[in-house]
Amino acid sequence: NAGVTQTPKFQVLKTGQSMTLQCAQDMNHEYMSWYRQDPGMGLRLIHYSVGAGITDQGEVPNGYNVSRSTTEDFPLRLLSAAPSQTSVYFCASSYSGGGAFTEQFFGPGTRLTVL
Amino acid sequence: KNEVEQSPQNLTAQEGEFITINCSYSVGISALHWLQQHPGGGIVSLFMLSSGKKKHGRLIATINIQEKHSSLHITASHPRDSAVYICAVYTGANSKLTFGKGITLSVRP
Numbered sequence: 001n002a003g004v005t006q007t008p009k010f011q012v013l014k015t016g017q018s019m020t021l022q023c024a025q026d027m028n029h030e031y032m033s034w035y036r037q038d039p040g041m042g043l044r045l046i047h048y049s050v051g052a053g054i055t056d057q058g059e060v061p062n063g064y065n066v067s068r069s070t071t072e073d074f075p076l077r078l079l080s081a082a083p084s085q086t087s088v089y090f091c092a093s094s095y096s097g098g099g100a101f102t103e104q105f106f107g108p109g110t111r112l113t114v115l
Numbered sequence: 116k117n118e119v120e121q122s123p124q125n126l127t128a129q130e131g132e133f134i135t136i137n138c139s140y141s142v143g144i145s146a147l148h149w150l151q152q153h154p155g156g157g158i159v160s161l162f163m164l165s166s167g168k169k170k171h172g173r174l175i176a177t178i179n180i181q182e183k184h185s186s187l188h189i190t191a192s193h194p195r196d197s198a199v200y201i202c203a204v205y206t207g208a209n210s211k212l213t214f215g216k217g218i219t220l221s222v223r224p
Contacts, residue, residue, distance in 0.1 A: 035214075042119065042201070042214030058211070090158060104148070104212065106158040 001026050006091050006107035013081040013114045021076040021110050023091030029105070031094045032074040036060065036087040037109075043090065049074055081114045088112070118142050119215035121202050127221045134189040136218050138202030147185050148212065149176050150201040158201070161187070192222045 007022045025032065033048035045058030049068040063085060065077040074093075078085060091107040120139045128134050138147070149161040162169050162176040164185070169176050173192075178185040189196055202215040 033212075040216065042216045043203075043212075044214075045211060048211070092158075103160050103163055105160070106150075108157040 003027065004091055004093050004105050004107035006089075006110050008110060009108065010111050011113070013078075013112065015082060015114060017081050018077070018079050019081065021078075021089055021091075021112070023074045023076065023107060024072050025074075025091075025093040025105070026072065027093065027095075027105065028071060029093035030071070030096050031102075032068065033058070033092050033104075034064070034066065034074070034076045035090045035092065036085075037090060038087050046076065046089075078112075081112075083114045086112060086114045118206075118213050119202055119204055121200075121215040121218050123218065124216075125219045125221075127223065128192050130193060130222055130224050132192050132222075134192050134196075134220065134222075136187045136189075136200050136202075136220070138185045138187070138215055140183050140185075140202075140204050140213075142204065142206050142213070144180075144183075144204040144206055146205040147178055148203040148205070149185075149187050150203060152199040152201060152217065154198070161200075189220075194222045194224050196220060197222050 004025045030051045034046040035043040037043050044060050046064050047066040049055045052071050055066050089110045092104045094102045094104045118141050122137045146165045148163050150158050152158045164178050173190045175188040199217040199219050201217040203212045
């Protein structure tokens, strides 16, 4: 199993550009989520999905869109990049949601810089 | 006030020392998660626990639900233990994780 994969590993954007961060998992996990990690702050939830076709907002959703057309893929779209979105982005997946006690598996991260 | 507080913020130890990292939380939880992040690397789950104590190799995690406190202990520390250790708690109906800021541990040879 590849686990959770993310592409790209690094990306530099100019303000106003759009892009999609890719996330895929091959563990048949229902629950997937996107976090951002900023210096001096804990990981913060951007969006999450409890299954194909179902997504919801997390703590810091503004400026980001997600969709979940398949169980495997959960892309994160930046519609119009801003310098405040400079961060390291992690995708994670787990077997189930709903408050269940379940291990989360993290991707390797995408380091995004917005100029 | 952050829902998850970790202490100390940074920690330096000598190889072989016994290390304790603390995590306190202010909300009701269903489970607590300890994670490890190496410099430039990804995040790996070390433990999940909802009560008592768990042990894996040189790592021991404990939790006291009544006191809303958990500790991660590292016995016979080694430079390869140098990493950021993150505490996260499960809250809410959809396994939403709330993360602490992490503790940066440096173990000197």
